Amino acid sequence: MFNALNSLITSGSGVNLLIIMIIVPALLALITIIIPKRSYFGRAILFLIATVVNLLFAISLFVGEEMTMLIPWADFGINLSLRVYDFSQFMVLAAACFAFLVALYSISFMRNKSYSGKFFFYYLITLALVNGALLANNLVVMLFFWEGLLVTLFGMTIIGNAKRPAVAMKALILNGVADLLLMFGIAITAMQAGTMAMDMIVDIPMEGLGIVGFVCMMLGAIGKAGSMPFHSWIPDAAEQAPLPFMAILPAALEKMLGIYLLVRVCLTFYDFTPGSTLSIVVMAIGAITLVLAVAMALIQKDMKKLLSYHAISQVGYMILGIGTALPVGIVGGIFHMINHVIYKCCLFLTAGSVEKQAGTTDLNKISGLGRFMPITAICFIIAALSISGVPPFNGFFSKELIFDAALESGVIFYIAAILGAFLTAASFLKLGHAAFFGPVKLPEDVREKDMMEAPGAMLLPMIVLAAFCIFFGVGNAIPLSIIQPLLGDALGGANFAGWPHSTVLVLISIGVLLLAVLNHYLGYRRTGEGIKAVDHIHYLPGLHQVYNCAEKHYFDPYNILMLLFKFISYLCFAIDRCINWIYDVLFVKTIQGATTAMKNFNSGSTSRYIAWMFTGMAFVLMMFILLL
Amino acid sequence: MPAYFATSMYAFMGAPLLVILVLTLAGRKLAEKWALTVGYIVGIIQMLTSIIAIILLWQYNKASITFSQFWSIQANDGAAYFSADVFSLIALFCIGMVTFAAFYTAKTMIGKKAFQFTNLMMVMILGMNGLALVTDLFSLYVFLEITGVSSYVLISINRDNKGLEGGFKYLIMSAIASAFILVSLALIFINTGSLRYEDISAISSSWMELSNPILILVAFVFLICGFSIKSGLVPFHGWLPDAYQSAPAPVSIMLGGIVTKMVGVYAIIRIVSNLLVESDTVVNTCFMVLALMSIIYGAVAAAGQKDFKRLLGYSSISQIGYIILGVSTGNILGYIGAIFHFFNHATFKTTLFVNSAAVEQQTGLSDITKMGGLHKQMPITGTSNIIAFLSAVGIPPLAGFWSKLFIIIAVWQTNGAIIASIALVASIFTAVYFLRIQKNIFFGPVNEKFADIKEAVKGFKLTEIALSVITIGCGLLFPVLLLLLQAQGIV
Amino acid sequence: MQTVIMFICLAVMLIASVAAAMLWSRITAAMCLALTSVSLAVILFILHAPWAALFELSVCAGLVTVIFASTISMTREYRQPDGTPSEYHVRFAPLPFILILVGVVLVAVVLISGFDVNITATESTTAVDTFKEVFWNTRQADILGQIIIILAGAFAVAILFKESTKE
Structure with missing residues (x-):
């Protein structure tokens, strides 16, 4: 059936499905915003239909073959060139699925919110832009769509918060800086490769300018994905932005885009070899992100913030995996990306339903909600087990692949990864215990008998995603069969499906998990409250001060950047003052002095004038004598 | 060449004489009533005649027209005819324009002395016209003296202390200048035997090999000094600000607008262009140095002045410096720039002096620190002031821009970039003092004393508007003229 | 002689x-x-x-x-405001003598330097009529100039001095 759909569209007037995938969501977004506010139902339905249509198109792309579209545009090889091949087919489909699920969720979430129209509008435009970025075959075209996401990011973050745009500005600036780096990297890449067509750029050697290009592009890609040092807007946005936004953009689409580009850069564009300096650099970035982010996540008391820090930390895993440049690592990284999107989306959706029902996600105010929201709690548990890397859920398998690759690259990376796993497990134990188990505690304005499970439209996506967690875990051959061919020849014929190869690693991982459980239990026993179960780590001497500083945003790269700007602007102001002084004071005084002197010359006495005249005559005479 | 052409040139020398005759015969009362009117009619006639003459010259493709006035003279060797070429006609046009301006605005300021004023002005105009039309150095001297004498008396026409003192200073310095010029003429005459323009070029080239080169050296020195005093180049300029300040308003319009330029600059241009065959000579260098000093000195000194007319005097020193700078380059572009700047200076300086007269008439002051915010009450005066000073600074598309551009380009071509840059930078100083006037007099907060003054009388308004129109028009039309000249192969 | x-x-x-x-x-x-x-x-x-x-x-x-x-x-006669005669000519008395001295020195310098003043006197025209003719014909501008200057002088005197006798 989808083949038929495909051929139906392509046979008509030469319009390509590829460009439709970009245009249709955008058009529907415009229509959505035109529909009047009163008819929430109409808007919502149209919104949902848009995502369904997108999904259908994506499926038809997925089952189709490679397709390209080329419209010559400008000089320097900038053409509107779109291409779908196996990687992007897969990504587009995944993006469409998530978009649909979260859309379903958000219809229900947004029911009583005033900014629903804007949200739908930005959502669909984002979808169009993401499609465009994934389908682009020309560096400039991709950059165009990539940058377009900045606008919708800003828009979505500022929804409902127009008076305090600080977070939106922060997001814009951080992402903008990453995009600038990307632009720079693209320029160098294009120069090195001699072409802007992405399918033509293969294996640029990593030396001299190539290194600069690679680093820039990599930073641009991971910045989009939300790794350090471009991460600090995500926790802040978690507090302010509407939750479905968090679920779809930082958790899902941005990660996908970022890792997609990173994979393409490492795999095809540049000649990225394991053990090279740059590989270590990339791995280091991944490891640092991993550890630091999860350490921050540990101490959070708000569900959404905690989840967002975890999102940052998981990106570190992906980067670590891809940075190893080993087939096992790259496969692991891509697989982890998909898995992460599934469970992170699910986690955010559970947090959203908690917020919708209880009004807040602050762990100090709520507790023991599992009683009222069993389905949400079960979904949460499944997703939490996945993220911690518990078999047989999907997180376990992808993490094992990454551990394997990390160990092969260097013990220190492995240790970092394991540490991250430990802390992840600990923090989710804390979160689950605090939010869903334990004594019941509710905020003041919510009565117990009003608490109930979230509406069905919100539950359905959660359940679907949780099911996928299980599915991709147990039946991991299926996703791997899509991912593994992406590497082409580099795979070397290995197959990572099924249980991980190295039993030792598995044992170590399970041991770490048990350690985390123990740690949690001890903490619980000590403090009597689930939420305080990790306080002993928090308040360790040494770590305590560091945590305090981190909480005060001292380490926030954005703040550091802002301080630098303040300094520069102060300097410019001082220079400007200097220049003003020269103009206003120096010149004026000089001229005034000169004119006063001259005024004294022309005093009115004739004899003085005549004296001057004779001086002049002598001067002329002298000139004559000298010049002859 | 039609016969009426030569006859029409009589107008220049004849009209003022006729006016004097008529006024003297008409009796005191009638003369008093009509004197000023007749005066500006003479100005208009002169302007028209010069324009027609230029057009006729162009049409018949002649360089100049030679004629004899009142009685015909047979062509003889050494005859001193009158002759008018394009430069003379431009100068004559300027004279006519400034005369018109001076007479048209003189009514309220001269009062009872209209008859004598007109007579003397006619004599002065005769002197300047003659200056423009002669072909002989000695005649040049004679008419120079005529102009000088009449201007001394005109400055002191009101017989107040200020006027008498200013006139006396001018007299003394001018007398010394005349003495110098006469000495140099004598020395030149010794060597060439004739003082006609076409004959004096004999001494310019290879004068060092002549039998007595020191005579020529002394002649040049005296010539330069004498004419520098007359035109007001630094350091010979001492009389100029005082004379401008102490003259009554219509006289300062004439003085500042045309007299100093005719007796000084016009004469220098005539002599230098006829005397010096090569362009790179000591005389040129001398003039260039003097001109540069004048430009800078005039501009800087003007920046600190409080009195409007004195400031305009210093500004004249600076602008005359520019003209002489153009002349001193020796190449054709410089000459064209200098002549055009001569014309422009006549226009904008006259406008400025007319404005100062208007302001003085309405407020009774000429101290600019005491005025302020007059633009509301005197919009036409203010606007024409702005146009005049924009032209002086050299801002496109006004006329001053073109002339300054040519001069600077010519200087760049012959003397190098440094000097051209100095001249250019001095333009900024020009802007400085003009902006100061503008701000102090016209913009800024209104002084309560002057809250109820009105726009100047009708005479002033028309003159200002006419002069501003000429400035703007010449600026806009100059490129057309340039194309014409290029087509003729002159530029 | x-x-x-x-x-x-x-x-x-x-x-x-x-x-x-x-x-x-x-x-x-x-x-x-x-x-x-x-x-x-x-x-x-x-x-x-x-x-x-x-x-x-x-x-x-x-x-x-x-x-x-x-x-x-x-x-x-010019009197100073307090009635005493002017003192300028006493103060500036040496000036003309200094100027004459300077002139004499300059001439001496020129003569000593061996400068040969070769002045060729122009031939004076013989007949009166010829002279008058030449004068009238060649020096037209100067004649006009002379007439005008006399006019100027007359007007100057009239303006500057005439009124005072009336008062």
Whole structure:
């Protein structure tokens, strides 16, 4: 059936499905915003239909073959060139699925919110832009769509918060800086490769300018994905932005885009070899992100913030995996990306339903909600087990692949990864215990008998995603069969499906998990409250001060950047003052002095004038004598 | 060449004489009533005649027209005819324009002395016209003296202390200048035997090999000094600000607008262009140095002045410096720039002096620190002031821009970039003092004393508007003229 | 012989002009001016320029002195505000002598340097008619100029001095 759909569209007037995938969501977004506010139902339905249509198109792309579209545009090889091949087919489909699920969720979430129209509008435009970025075959075209996401990011973050745009500005600036780096990297890449067509750029050697290009592009890609040092807007946005936004953009689409580009850069564009300096650099970035982010996540008391820090930390895993440049690592990284999107989306959706029902996600105010929201709690548990890397859920398998690759690259990376796993497990134990188990505690304005499970439209996506967690875990051959061919020849014929190869690693991982459980239990026993179960780590001497500083945003790269700007602007102001002084004071005084002197010359006495005249005559005479 | 052409040139020398005759015969009362009117009619006639003459010259493709006035003279060797070429006609046009301006605005300021004023002005105009039309150095001297004498008396026409003192200073310095010029003429005459323009070029080239080169050296020195005093180049300029300040308003319009330029600059241009065959000579260098000093000195000194007319005097020193700078380059572009700047200076300086007269008439002051915010009450005066000073600074598309551009380009071509840059930078100083006037007099907060003054009388308004129109028009039309000249192969 | 007379006349010229500038009595000063013109006319005559001498005599020594005399009669002596006579001529007394000294020095320098003054006197035209013709024809501008200057002088005197006699 989808083949038929495909051929139906392509046979008509030469319009390509590829460009439709970009245009249709955008058009529907415009229509959505035109529909009047009163008819929430109409808007919502149209919104949902848009995502369904997108999904259908994506499926038809997925089952189709490679397709390209080329419209010559400008000089320097900038053409509107779109291409779908196996990687992007897969990504587009995944993006469409998530978009649909979260859309379903958000219809229900947004029911009583005033900014629903804007949200739908930005959502669909984002979808169009993401499609465009994934389908682009020309560096400039991709950059165009990539940058377009900045606008919708800003828009979505500022929804409902127009008076305090600080977070939106922060997001814009951080992402903008990453995009600038990307632009720079693209320029160098294009120069090195001699072409802007992405399918033509293969294996640029990593030396001299190539290194600069690679680093820039990599930073641009991971910045989009939300790794350090471009991460600090995500926790802040978690507090302010509407939750479905968090679920779809930082958790899902941005990660996908970022890792997609990173994979393409490492795999095809540049000649990225394991053990090279740059590989270590990339791995280091991944490891640092991993550890630091999860350490921050540990101490959070708000569900959404905690989840967002975890999102940052998981990106570190992906980067670590891809940075190893080993087939096992790259496969692991891509697989982890998909898995992460599934469970992170699910986690955010559970947090959203908690917020919708209880009004807040602050762990100090709520507790023991599992009683009222069993389905949400079960979904949460499944997703939490996945993220911690518990078999047989999907997180376990992808993490094992990454551990394997990390160990092969260097013990220190492995240790970092394991540490991250430990802390992840600990923090989710804390979160689950605090939010869903334990004594019941509710905020003041919510009565117990009003608490109930979230509406069905919100539950359905959660359940679907949780099911996928299980599915991709147990039946991991299926996703791997899509991912593994992406590497082409580099795979070397290995197959990572099924249980991980190295039993030792598995044992170590399970041991770490048990350690985390123990740690949690001890903490619980000590403090009597689930939420305080990790306080002993928090308040360790040494770590305590560091945590305090981190909480005060001292380490926030954005703040550091802002301080630098303040300094520069102060300097410019001082220079400007200097220049003003020269103009206003120096010149004026000089001229005034000169004119006063001259005024004294022309005093009115004739004899003085005549004296001057004779001086002049002598001067002329002298000139004559000298010049002859 | 039609016969009426030569006859029409009589107008220049004849009209003022006729006016004097008529006024003297008409009796005191009638003369008093009509004197000023007749005066500006003479100005208009002169302007028209010069324009027609230029057009006729162009049409018949002649360089100049030679004629004899009142009685015909047979062509003889050494005859001193009158002759008018394009430069003379431009100068004559300027004279006519400034005369018109001076007479048209003189009514309220001269009062009872209209008859004598007109007579003397006619004599002065005769002197300047003659200056423009002669072909002989000695005649040049004679008419120079005529102009000088009449201007001394005109400055002191009101017989107040200020006027008498200013006139006396001018007299003394001018007398010394005349003495110098006469000495140099004598020395030149010794060597060439004739003082006609076409004959004096004999001494310019290879004068060092002549039998007595020191005579020529002394002649040049005296010539330069004498004419520098007359035109007001630094350091010979001492009389100029005082004379401008102490003259009554219509006289300062004439003085500042045309007299100093005719007796000084016009004469220098005539002599230098006829005397010096090569362009790179000591005389040129001398003039260039003097001109540069004048430009800078005039501009800087003007920046600190409080009195409007004195400031305009210093500004004249600076602008005359520019003209002489153009002349001193020796190449054709410089000459064209200098002549055009001569014309422009006549226009904008006259406008400025007319404005100062208007302001003085309405407020009774000429101290600019005491005025302020007059633009509301005197919009036409203010606007024409702005146009005049924009032209002086050299801002496109006004006329001053073109002339300054040519001069600077010519200087760049012959003397190098440094000097051209100095001249250019001095333009900024020009802007400085003009902006100061503008701000102090016209913009800024209104002084309560002057809250109820009105726009100047009708005479002033028309003159200002006419002069501003000429400035703007010449600026806009100059490129057309340039194309014409290029087509003729002159530029 | 002629050289001696020339030098005497030069000396008379110098003394008379200094006196004209320095004397307090105005009429005497005008007379000294006339004396200067007369001695100049003599020099011109000796230099074979009779027509120049003629004009010099008639115009400067004659016409100008008459004008001066009539103008001086319209003026009165300058007194300082407190009534005492002016002191300028006492203060500036040395100035003319310094100037003369400078002139003498310059001439001496020029002569000593071996400068050869070769002055060719122009031939004086013979017949009166020819002269008049030439004069009338060639020097038209100058004649016009002379007439105008006389006019100017007349007007100047009228403006500057005439009113005072009425008052």
